[in-house]
Amino acid sequence: MLNALEVVTTVVIGVMVGVEFAVSFVMNPILNALPDDSTQRGHAHGGRMLGAVMPVWYIGSLVLVTVWAVAGWGTAGIGLVVTAGALLLLSVVMSLLLLVPINNRNKTWTPENRPADWQEQINRWNRYHYVRVAVIIAAFTSLVAALV
Template sequence: MLDTLQVITIVVVGVMVGVEFAVAFVINRILDALPGDSGQLGRAHGGRMLGAVMPVWYVGSLVLVTIWAVAGWQQPGTGLVVTAGGLLIVSVIMSVLLLVPINNQAKTWTPENRPADWKRQANRWDRYHYVRVAVIIAAFALLAAALV
């Protein structure tokens, strides 16, 4: 049973990391290269779409890691799992305090109502997101190491 939980947790966290990595290093770069207002409109749409899914994914990942840590308390690697859980908590706190406030504004922007400094705000979101991606990659690596 613990083996199944570990595999499910690794897959869920790994796919989340992949999506967030793709947003940071692929999707946003593509959107930024589009002509006219297309990039800003794409970011707003992505903010609405992923903004609805990612909170469930982050919290769900944290719940799975917590269950793994509790169920495998006496197993080797539990310290790595607990540390990964701590990093996921950091990523959730970062999201709530730093990224969500920017995203909540940006997802409503259109070319007609966006603020003059919208690019600066998007760049600030990107910088915070890079740090969050590094944090969740570290958590994922710790979970993978805990299986070895």
Template sequence: MLNALEVVTTVVVGLMVGVEFSVAFVINRILDALPGDAGQLGRSHGGRMLGAVMPVWYIGSLVLAAVWAIAGGRHHSTGLVVTAAGLLILSVIMSLLLLVPINSRGKTWTPENRPENWKEQMKRWDRWHYVRVAVIIGAFTLLVAALT
């Protein structure tokens, strides 16, 4: 049973890393290169869509890692899993304090109502998102290492 939990947790966190990595380094770059208002409209739509899914994914990943850490007991890799869970906690805190406020505004913007500094706000979101991606990559790496 513990082996199944380990695999499910690692896959769930790994998929989350893949989605967030692609948002940071592929999707947002594509959207930013679109002509006119298309990029801003795409970011708004992405903010609504992923803003509904990602909280469940982040909290679910954290819960899975915590259950793994508890179920693993005194196993030699428990420290790695606990540290990964700590990084996932950090990613949730970062999301709530730094990224969600910007996303909550951005997902409502249209070309008619967006603020003048909307690009600056998106760049700030991107910078924090890069840091968050690095944090969850660290958590994923620790979980993979705990499997060995």
């Protein structure tokens, strides 16, 4: 049973890392290359769509790692699992304090009501997101290392 939990947890977090990596290095460059109104509308739509899914994914991943750490306590590599859990907790805290407030504003903007500094706010979100992606990649790497 522990083996199944380890595989499911690693796959769930690996897919999350892939999605977040794609947001940073694929989707955002595509959106940013569009004309102003399309860029802002695309970011707002992405904020609404992913803003609904990612909280469940992040919290669910943290729960899976916590269950793995408890169920596997005393086994080889558990320190790496705990490290991954700490990094995922950091990513959740970063999200709540830095990214979610910007996203909550962004997802309500339209070309008619967006603030003058909307691009600066999107750029700030992107910078925070790069750091968050690095944190969840480190968490994923810790989990993979715990498996071997």
